[in-house]
Amino acid sequence: MTRIRLDQLAKQYLDEFLEPLGNVQCHPEVPGESKFVDVWFTPSSNSTSGIALTLSLRRVVSVWFTPNSNSAPTPIDLGLLSQIATTPCLLEPFRNAPTPQDIRACLFKLLWMQEDQRRKIEQNQGIQTEEDLHWLWILAANVSPPVIREFGGRQRPDRLPGIYFLPEAYMSAIVALDELPLTPETLWLRILGRNETQQQALVEILAMPKDDPQRSTVLQLLTNWRTTVEITGNLDEEERSLMTTLSQIHLE
Numbered sequence: 001m002t003r004i005r006l007d008q009l010a011k012q013y014l015d016e017f018l019e020p021l022g023n024v025q026c027h028p029e030v031p032g033e034s035k036f037v038d039v040w041f042t043p044s045s046n047s048t049s050g051i052a053l054t055l056s057l058r059r060v061v062s063v064w065f066t067p068n069s070n071s072a073p074t075p076i077d078l079g080l081l082s083q084i085a086t087t088p089c090l091l092e093p094f095r096n097a098p099t100p101q102d103i104r105a106c107l108f109k110l111l112w113m114q115e116d117q118r119r120k121i122e123q124n125q126g127i128q129t130e131e132d133l134h135w136l137w138i139l140a141a142n143v144s145p146p147v148i149r150e151f152g153g154r155q156r157p158d159r160l161p162g163i164y165f166l167p168e169a170y171m172s173a174i175v176a177l178d179e180l181p182l183t184p185e186t187l188w189l190r191i192l193g194r195n196e197t198q199q200q201a202l203v204e205i206l207a208m209p210k211d212d213p214q215r216s217t218v219l220q221l222l223t224n225w226r227t228t229v230e231i232t233g234n235l236d237e238e239e240r241s242l243m244t245t246l247s248q249i250h251l252e
Contacts, residue, residue: 007062009225010093010139010192014063016217017188020076021085022067061109063091064134076214079185080160088134093192097142098174103151107172110136136172141194143176160186191218194238199245222246 011026018024066088076082084091090113092106114133121128143164153164153174162179166172177193180186182200190201202222208215226246 007093007095009221010095011062012225013192013218013221014065014091014093016221017076017078017081017214018063018065018085021082022065025064026062028061028064061090061113062093064113065089065091066134078188078214079183080180081188084135084137088132090134090136092136092138094138094140095194097144098138098140098147100147100150103138103147103174106136106138107170110134110170110172133171136170138172138174139189139192140174140176141192141197142178143174148174148176162186188214195241198242202245 015024015026065085067085078085090106090110094102098106117132117134118128121132148164151174152167155161155164159165161181162176164174164176166174175189177190178197180190182190184204187201187204190197191205192198193201205215205218210216223246226243229243
C-alpha cells in the first residue's frame with residue numbers, strides 16, 4: 001500500500017510540474033494489439049514444449065510526456081527535470097529500488113510504444129526520425145550497483161553524477177535520486193526520493209521565498225496527499241516518518 005500511495009504522489013507531482021512544458025499523460029495504456037513471436041523454444045530438459053507465443057499487452061505507462069513544439073518557451077525552470085523534458089519521454093518513478101524485472105518491463109513498454117508511434121506515422125505517409133522517439137527515464141529513489149552493471153549503465157562526464165545511461169540504442173537512462181548532487185538544479189527530482197534524500201529536498205523547498213509559485217505548488221500537493229493518507233489510515237513506518245516531516249508543511 002505504501003508504494004502505491006507514494007508512487008501516486010510522484011505521478012501527481014510530475015503531472016503538475018510538466019503540464020506547462022508540454023503534453024502530459026498519466027497512466028496511458030500500452031497498445032493492446034496482440035503480437036506474435038516467430039518461434040518460442042524450450043530445451044527438452046524442461047517439460048514444456050516449444051510453442052508459438054501470443055503476447056497480450058496490458059501494461060500501463062506511468063507518465064508519457066511530449067514537449068510543446070509550437071508554443072513560446074516557458075519561464076519555468078525545474079533544473080534537471082526541465083532538461084529531461086526538452087525531448088519526448090516516458091517517466092517511470094520508483095519509490096523502491098527497481099529490480100531487473102522492473103527495468104525490463106519499462107524497456108518493453110518504451111519499445112512497444114515507439115513501435116506504435118512508427119506505425120501511426122507511416123499510416124499518415126510520414127517518416128519517423130530518431131528525434132521523434134521518446135526516451136525512457138527511470139527515476140529511482142535508489143539503485144543497486146549490480147542492477148546498473150547488468151543493464152550496462154554508464155555515467156557520462158558531461159552529465160551530473162547519479163545519471164546512468166544505458167547503451168545508446170535503448171534511448172534510456174536510470175536516475176539514482178539519492179546520488180544526485182545537492183544543488184538547486186537537482187532539487188525538483190530529489191523531492192521524489194525517499195528518507196534523507198526527500199527530507200533534505202523538503203528542507204530546501206521550505207527555505208525558498210514564500211511567494212515562489214513552485215514552492216507553493218509543491219507544498220499544496222504534499223498537504224493534499226497528507227490529508228488523503230491520514231483519512232485512509234493504516235500508516236506504516238515509512239509513511240509515519242514522512243508525515244512527521246510534513247507537519248511543518250501542514251502548519252503553513
